[in-house]
Amino acid sequence: GEDVEQSLFLSVREGDxxxxxxxxxxxxxxxxxxxxxxxxxxxxxxxxxxxxxxxKQDQRLTVLLNKxxxxxxxxxxxxxxxxxxxxxCAEYGTDSGYALNFGxxxxxxxxx
Amino acid sequence: DAxxxxxxxxxxxxxxxxxxxxxxxxxxxxxxxxxRQTMMRGLELLIYFNNNVPIDDSGMPEDxxxxxxxxxxxxxxxxxxxxxxxxxxxFCASSFWGRPYNEQFFGPGTRLTVL
Numbered sequence: 001g002e003d004v005e006q007s008l009f010l011s012v013r014e015g016d017x018x019x020x021x022x023x024x025x026x027x028x029x030x031x032x033x034x035x036x037x038x039x040x041x042x043x044x045x046x047x048x049x050x051x052x053x054x055x056k057q058d059q060r061l062t063v064l065l066n067k068x069x070x071x072x073x074x075x076x077x078x079x080x081x082x083x084x085x086x087x088x089c090a091e092y093g094t095d096s097g098y099a100l101n102f103g104x105x106x107x108x109x110x111x112x
Numbered sequence: 113d114a115x116x117x118x119x120x121x122x123x124x125x126x127x128x129x130x131x132x133x134x135x136x137x138x139x140x141x142x143x144x145x146x147x148r149q150t151m152m153r154g155l156e157l158l159i160y161f162n163n164n165v166p167i168d169d170s171g172m173p174e175d176x177x178x179x180x181x182x183x184x185x186x187x188x189x190x191x192x193x194x195x196x197x198x199x200x201x202x203f204c205a206s207s208f209w210g211r212p213y214n215e216q217f218f219g220p221g222t223r224l225t226v227l
Binding site: 024031033040041042043044045048050088094099100102103104105 | 116145153154155157160162167203205209212213214215216218219220221
């Protein structure tokens with residue numbers, strides 16, 4: 001499928017905000033997702049945004065979508081050590097069949 | 113519901129041996145996906161099924177890999193013969209078409225090491 005690109009690593013201090021960025025290329029994407037993978041576990045859906053939305057907020061999480069630039073971001077406010085994980089950006093579009101197209105994941109390290 | 117169940121959780125085998133990974137999807141889900149995760153290549157979709165029928169196997173690396181879904185509650189991914197480069201974490205995921213935002217539920221994965 002089309003490429004979904006993410007930076008591989010991000011380190012922040014506890015209490016700061018984290019921003020994880022993602023770019024995608026499939027203009028037919030209808031849903032975009034953020035999945036979280038904790039050590040030794042499978043991926044779990046964190047949040048998603050429909051393509052006709054610009055922003056979605058859910059407690060400490062804010063998702064921003066810029067369709068013109070095909071850019072998706074995830075902001076985590078007041079980042080905690082428990083937020084340390086790998087975060088995957090994914091897209092679903094009519095060109096993907098029924099499969100999701102995942103990025104390679106961003107490893108977030110939160111230091112005390 | 114117990115979620116997606118995978119077995120074994122860890123598998124260590126020697127090159128040339130046959131490896132079979134197993135998955136039980138969430139009851140009522142009609143899509144099942146097999147992924148492979150490595151440091152170098154990230155998360156790769158290998159194959160997915162709809163109502164037990166393989167829909168897209170273009171991600172299967174080569175003929176050494178095969179997957180089956182004999183019924184709605186069971187799927188296997190087989191590697192024969194296995195090679196060291198097959199070492200990875202293999203995930204199974206399932207989803208339900210009726211769910212509006214197409215969420216996939218992942219199992220805990222099988223960590224495969226081929227010596």
